[in-house]
Amino acid sequence: MKFEQLLSHFDTGICIDQLQKESLLDLALLFIGVDGKIDDSEKRVVYEWANQLQWNSTIALEDYFEDSLSKSVLAVQQNDIESFIQHRMHHVVDEPMRKFVKELVIKVIEADGVVDDAEKRALAVLEAEL
Template sequence: MGQCEDQMQRQALFDLALLFVVVDGVVDESEVTFMKNWLDSIPWSNPTSKEDYYQTTLSKCRHATENDGVEDFINHRANQLIDKEMKEQALKLANDISSADGEVDDAERKAIELLTTALG
């Protein structure tokens, strides 16, 4: 697989993970730290800096959750995940992030269902 496809999948995976941080309406500092550390650890071949990408994606995630756009957000990113391993990682991250606070609320549950369907 080419470097562009790899970067596209990494970004889609990050976008989805960050969505699951904000989808319940509560962003915990430990979640922010986790996401920033994870972003720092992955290879990056995008001209946009990681910090700028994080901030832009966070804004898009909030917009999606506040404007009934979660399904479209999930579908768009899920379509960019090509590798089976990336799809599996997306579902694992969604479940892990959603249950990190000890409770999976309705918004998180619905988003997990949407992601599961979108990934086929």
């Protein structure tokens, strides 16, 4: 019985870790398009970071990347940025990851050399969740 509990806790740990990775990736992808355009330099920052992850999902990283990018573009178009950020930040429970997400999105929004007002507003929403 204890072995089964150990496996269950191990599986839960993997699931929580993967959910945090997915949430971090979702947030980084949101910040690619939060200014209303998809910039290749911003996309490259996220793609290079994502390829370093230990991805533990049945969904391939590339497929998740494209699907999540589409969802983040939709959130921007529907002016649903705040709830998108709040929902993802709810799943980022480790303090080091919470700090890292801010560093990551700053790298993303600075990658194209221009940080516009929409990016600043979205960053303020993210900071309020930290």
